Amino acid sequence: SAVISQKPSRDICQRGTSLTIQCQVDSQVTMMFWYRQQPGQSLTLIATANQGSEATYESGFVIDKFPISRPNLTFSTLTVSNMSPEDSSIYLCSVRLAGGELFFGEGSRLTVL
């Protein structure tokens, strides 16, 4: 299994500011994923964070809005830039282990005023 720690667990931010969410895994993993979960909706994949290369973004998500870092095999950050109330959501970090099992962090609940 994998233990994933996310920080912050929740935050309230002002419109126009940026927030960086950290994700720490207790083991080395090749692929880390960032999801968004809006109220009452499915999880939506934002991007795949690749160690040593740029993140791969899904349709509708761009690097300028959601820059991602992946400095090593146990850590990643997601920044939500120039926030608006529409960015209010839960952001989840996820990893897939060698056996294919998918593990999620506790999530970071973001409220933008």
Place this chain on the structure above:
Amino acid sequence: KNQVEQSPQSLIILEGKNCTLQCNYTVSPFSNLRWYKQDTGRGPVSLTIMTFSENTKSNGRYTATLDADTKQSSLHITASQLSDSASYICVVSESDYKLSFGAGTTVTVRA
């Protein structure tokens, strides 16, 4: 249109009773189907994972079924407990790298 549809959207049951959640999908090709439990304010936690050849899998009081022909799955909760109150999410995989998530069913268990 979402490729994974879950029903009901929410349900309330009394402690000790059973309930069944449904998941219909159109994802193709199919690799596997997973059910996750997500407590309020927490991340999703895996309950079961089933491949094409499996039609039932249990994890304690949780039993998942899969009919790959009709593209339907169910999650049955037996003798519900207050701790079963959570959102249950159905996730269907085309491959290890392409997952489709349902919107979830919110279960509330009342004493």
